[in-house]
Amino acid sequence: MITPDRTVHTTCPYCGVGCQIDLHIKNEMVYRVDGRFDNDVNNGKLCVKGRFGYDYIHAPDRLTQPLIRNDKVSGFTPASWENVLDTVATRLWETRDKYGPDSIAILTSAKCTNEENYLLQKFARAVIGTNNVDHCARL
Amino acid sequence: MTNSIHDIPQADVLLVTGSNTTEAHPVLALQMKKAVRQHGAKLLLIDPRRIELADFAYLHLRHKPGTDVALFNAMAHAIIAHGWANERFIAERTEGFAALKEALADWPPERAAVITGVRARDIVAAAQLYAQASNGAIFWAMGITQHTSGTDNVKALSNLALLTGHIGRPGTGLNPLRGQNNVQGACDMGGLVNVYPGYQPVTSEEVRRKFAAGWDVPFESLSPTVGLTVTEIMQGVLDGRIHAIYIMGENPMLSDPNLNHVEEALRAVDFLVVQDIFLNETAELADVILPAASFAEKGGTFTSTERRVQMVRPAFDPPGVARQDWQIITELANRLGHNWHYDSPAEIFAEMAGLTPQYAGMNHARLEQDGLQWPCPTPEHPGTPVLHTSQFSRGLGLFCPVAYRPPAEETDEEYPFILSTGRILFHWHGGTMSRRSPGLEAMAPEAEVEINPADAACLGVTTGDWVSVASRRGEVLAAAKVTRRSPKGTVFMTFHYAEAAVNLLTIDAVDPTAKIPEYKVCAVKVNKATFVAAASAASNDDKSPTTNN
Numbered sequence: 258m259i260t261p262d263r264t265v266h267t268t269c270p271y272c273g274v275g276c277q278i279d280l281h282i283k284n285e286m287v288y289r290v291d292g293r294f295d296n297d298v299n300n301g302k303l304c305v306k307g308r309f310g311y312d313y314i315h316a317p318d319r320l321t322q323p324l325i326r327n328d329k330v331s332g333f334t335p336a337s338w339e340n341v342l343d344t345v346a347t348r349l350w351e352t353r354d355k356y357g358p359d360s361i362a363i364l365t366s367a368k369c370t371n372e373e374n375y376l377l378q379k380f381a382r383a384v385i386g387t388n389n390v391d392h393c394a395r396l
Numbered sequence: 397m398t399n400s401i402h403d404i405p406q407a408d409v410l411l412v413t414g415s416n417t418t419e420a421h422p423v424l425a426l427q428m429k430k431a432v433r434q435h436g437a438k439l440l441l442i443d444p445r446r447i448e449l450a451d452f453a454y455l456h457l458r459h460k461p462g463t464d465v466a467l468f469n470a471m472a473h474a475i476i477a478h479g480w481a482n483e484r485f486i487a488e489r490t491e492g493f494a495a496l497k498e499a500l501a502d503w504p505p506e507r508a509a510v511i512t513g514v515r516a517r518d519i520v521a522a523a524q525l526y527a528q529a530s531n532g533a534i535f536w537a538m539g540i541t542q543h544t545s546g547t548d549n550v551k552a553l554s555n556l557a558l559l560t561g562h563i564g565r566p567g568t569g570l571n572p573l574r575g576q577n578n579v580q581g582a583c584d585m586g587g588l589v590n591v592y593p594g595y596q597p598v599t600s601e602e603v604r605r606k607f608a609a610g611w612d613v614p615f616e617s618l619s620p621t622v623g624l625t626v627t628e629i630m631q632g633v634l635d636g637r638i639h640a641i642y643i644m645g646e647n648p649m650l651s652d653p654n655l656n657h658v659e660e661a662l663r664a665v666d667f668l669v670v671q672d673i674f675l676n677e678t679a680e681l682a683d684v685i686l687p688a689a690s691f692a693e694k695g696g697t698f699t700s701t702e703r704r705v706q707m708v709r710p711a712f713d714p715p716g717v718a719r720q721d722w723q724i725i726t727e728l729a730n731r732l733g734h735n736w737h738y739d740s741p742a743e744i745f746a747e748m749a750g751l752t753p754q755y756a757g758m759n760h761a762r763l764e765q766d767g768l769q770w771p772c773p774t775p776e777h778p779g780t781p782v783l784h785t786s787q788f789s790r791g792l793g794l795f796c797p798v799a800y801r802p803p804a805e806e807t808d809e810e811y812p813f814i815l816s817t818g819r820i821l822f823h824w825h826g827g828t829m830s831r832r833s834p835g836l837e838a839m840a841p842e843a844e845v846e847i848n849p850a851d852a853a854c855l856g857v858t859t860g861d862w863v864s865v866a867s868r869r870g871e872v873l874a875a876a877k878v879t880r881r882s883p884k885g886t887v888f889m890t891f892h893y894a895e896a897a898v899n900l901l902t903i904d905a906v907d908p909t910a911k912i913p914e915y916k917v918c919a920v921k922v923n924k925a926t927f928v929a930a931a932s933a934a935s936n937d938d939k940s941p942t943t944n945n
Contacts, residue, residue: 265711268698270691271824273574274401274424275700275767280692280711287692287711296766297402298704304422305821305839306830313690313832314712319673320687321716329663333685338717341684342724345642346731348667348683352640358619362629362638365587366645367579370696370708372744373721374578374585375593377644382586383611384729388598388623389638392587394579395542395626395912396651 259283266293269307270368274298276307287311349385358386365392397702398783399533399569400769405431406567409529411522413442413553414464414539414916418449419821421537421573424701425449428535440525442467443539444816445846445888446881457522458883459512461814462803462917465545468552469800470508470516471523473500475559478520480527485561489788492795496555499797511800527560531567538575538818542915546907548798558793564784574701576825577691581699584754584770589623594752598622610751625911626652627904630661640667644721645688649677650826653913654869654904655897671724674828677894687718694720696741697763699770703780705758706767803917804905807885811867811919813851814886815901818916823892831892843874843896846888847922852878855924862925865889867918870900873925887922891915 261281269276276299281289290311292303313319323341324333336344352360363381365374374392381390404410404427417425429452431437438454441447444461459467475481476497486493505516512519526532534557540549554570562568574580586593596603599620608615624632626648632638641662652658662668662681670682673690693714699705714720722744726736738744742760749755754770757777762768768779784793807814822840823830830836845863847855857863857876864873865887874889874896882888889898903918 263711265692265709266707267691267709267711268577268700268706270577270829272421273576273579273701274421275577275698275702275704275706276423277706282711285712297400298700298702299423302423302426306824306836307423309835310824310830310833311692312834313674313829314692316674316832318675319690319715319718320675320679320685321718322687323717324675324685324687326683329681329683338719338727341686342727342731345669345684345686346728349640349642349728350732352667356639359621359623360637360639362624362632362641364626364629364641364643364646364648365582365585367576367582367587368691369578369582369645369721370694370741371578371581371585371699371705371748372696372741373644373694373725374582374587375748376722376725376738376744378586378593379611380725380729382592382598382607382618383613384732384734386617386619388589388619388621389629390587390623391589391625391629392579392582393576393626393646393648393651394583394588395910396915 259288269303271306271310276303278303278307286315353385359389361385361387362389365390367392367394397569397571397573398563399566399571400702400781401427403566403781404428404533405435405437407431407529407531407533408437408567409440409526409532410437411440411442411526411532411534412449413534413536414541415535415537415573416445416447416449416818417535417573418447420575420819422821424573428452438525440522442522444883444886455518455522455525457514457518459514461816461886462543462545463512463800464540464543464549465552465798465800466503466508466511467514467519468549468556469500469503469798470505470519471526472496472552472555472559473503474505474520474523475527475556476500478524480524481559482561486559489561490558490793490795496795496797526556529562531565532560532562533568533571534562535571535573537573539916541572541910541912543917544804544905544907544914545801546912547909548801551796551798555795558795564782564786566782569782572701578698580701580703581697581705584699584752585748589625593748594754607751610747627906627911627913630658633661633665638665641665642669643678644671647676647678647826647828649681650894650897650899651891653899653902653915655899656870657904671721676826676828686724687714687716688721688724689714689718697745703769704767705755705763705770707760707763804914805903805917805919807919811921812885813920813922815865815867815918815920816886816888816916817891817898817902818888820890820892823890825892827892827894843889843893844877845874845922846877846879846882848882848884848886849878849880850884852876855922857924862927864923864925865901865920867901867903867920869903872896872898872900887920
């Protein structure tokens with residue numbers, strides 16, 4: 258029997274039911290996921306995705322550093338955060354100056370947290386100045 | 397959902413339509429099964445496909461895809477005609493009944509039978525079952541909404557609930573099941589073109605003044621113009637109106653309709669930024685890719701389908717130099733001349749709650765134990781498990797007569813099959829997460845086309861054969877799965893597989909109000925695919941498929 262180094266209580270990232278889960282972690286890897294019993298949502302139960310669908314967290318092809326390219330045909334090259342954030346800020350501002358705020362569109366995410374969604378729509382509305390902010394709620 | 401997951405077993409009739417609940421919301425479906433098996437509830441299933449829930453159904457109506465309004469109107473007609481309506485509820489809690497009754501006069505079940513393919517007496521039986529329940533609860537998912545008549549479909553269901561008074565009590569209600577972990581929250585947070593957080597309209601000067609003050613920006617800087625939706629944004633690129641797109645945690649190159657069109661737009665846009673955890677199909681077209689954190693590496697909250705706001709807690713640091721999404725956005729805002737200071741997601745939540753009435757009484761500390769269901773207007777408020785108990789948001793419930801409109805694309809001689817798309821148990825959405833699990837992938841490794849045995853016989857196709865599915869917009873190859881789940885004349889595919897991207901086929905016709913694409917109905921042709929070995933030294937990789945007409 259493996260003893261976890263730590264157990265983290267969180268919310269399942271798959272469908273919208275909101276099952277409460279425990280991530281059991283050993284050597285910085287999730288090795289087991291259980292449904293928590295202390296709630297009225299899933300009361301210990303989980304589906305096959307909610308129990309076994311976590312390999313992606315540790316997938317070798319996770320993005321680990323910013324990537325940039327000069328044109329649509331060349332390959333991506335790694336870059337520093339300073340470099341890419343400056344580039345994004347500059348390009349967005351140039352676009353806004355040249356074509357107006359409504360020439361920029363922003364997609365928030367049904368997979369990200371409330372806090373991140375709140376912040377990105379605030380970015381669209383208060384920083385860029387557009388209501389072109391949507392996500393794949395319909396999809 | 398107007399109601400809560402744990403009160404489902406209190407219903408004695410469950411009307412489930414356009415939701416393959418056991419596959420798309422499996423744990424919620426357990427409550428439905430419990431209601432049927434342990435509490436004797438009757439399940440009224442209204443779905444063209446013979447999904448697993450059919451095994452639990454008291455009555456299963458298999459209507460022609462896209463004819464929902466006709467069916468629900470005829471049920472409403474029968475409820476009124478047979479005196480099964482809840483007259484007291486109609487008198488006390490609703491308005492517009494006279495107009496509805498007049499409109500429904502045109503919808504005898506016999507007329508709907510012709511359109512839907514469901515026998516009139518089954519429509520009447522369904523109406524009676526739901527109307528005469530002590531507590532009737534309606535559940536739906538994208539099978540109702542992903543139509544050009546999606547908004548009308550929901551209004552027609554709402555009419556049924558208002559006619560019978562099955563709303564505002566445990567075990568009743570109108571319960572849309574949300575398909576993504578935080579799609580409810582993304583909407584609540586104003587990730588929509590027409591509303592700020594809390595569904596406060598961007599067109600209202602009062603609302604804009606409130607947010608300008610809350611965000612400490614000039615009132616004039618906030619746009620009063622409703623923005624462009626995802627589908628409109630892609631067209632906007634091609635029209636020359638959109639020049640830059642910033643995408644956080646979405647993969648429109650797999651999830652949007654008519655993918656060839658999306659690809660054309662994303663290749664054409666001057667500047668594309670993608671903030672994600674994988675180099676997905678959309679990121680491959682980006683100019684800049686920002687590496688972000690997965691759910692296991694971040695703190696914050698998700699809001700579930702029952703409006704319950706629950707904590708997400710970090711277990712790891714993001715890999716490499718990847719960062720939290722909120723930190724990336726804050727850095728960008730400050731580079732663009734703003735002065736944002738957040739030390740934690742809890743601080744962001746506090747600012748949001750101050751501007752969002754439904755969340756006003758919440759903070760991270762209060763959410764630690766069981767979460768809270770909105771609306772939760774004050775710090776003492778216990779949250780709201782059941783909506784509309786004594787009145788509706790607008791006061792009285794409004795009956796909305798709805799007219800039947802056929803789907804945007806109907807079958808014809810060249811494209812004789814209806815294609816409907818959805819999910820299976822083992823995968824989720826674009827497959828970015830679930831397909832990286834070897835266990836899940838082993839259970840469902842390849843795209844399948846579910847096809848009725850009669851249709852398969854006509855095409856000379858058996859399970860495992862490769863078939864070509866083609867619409868006016870594109871073609872994909874996938875393995876046939878001959879099954880009675882699919883009604884005759886309808887094939888079903890999922891959108892989980894990038895190598896057989898079903899959205900190359902789907903139509904980008906949208907509901908005029910909700911702008912949701914019609915994923916549940918488009919016209920396709922299906923043919924057995926044959927593989928012709930190319931040249932003499934052909935390896936497996938060189939085989940090129942051709943279709944056998």
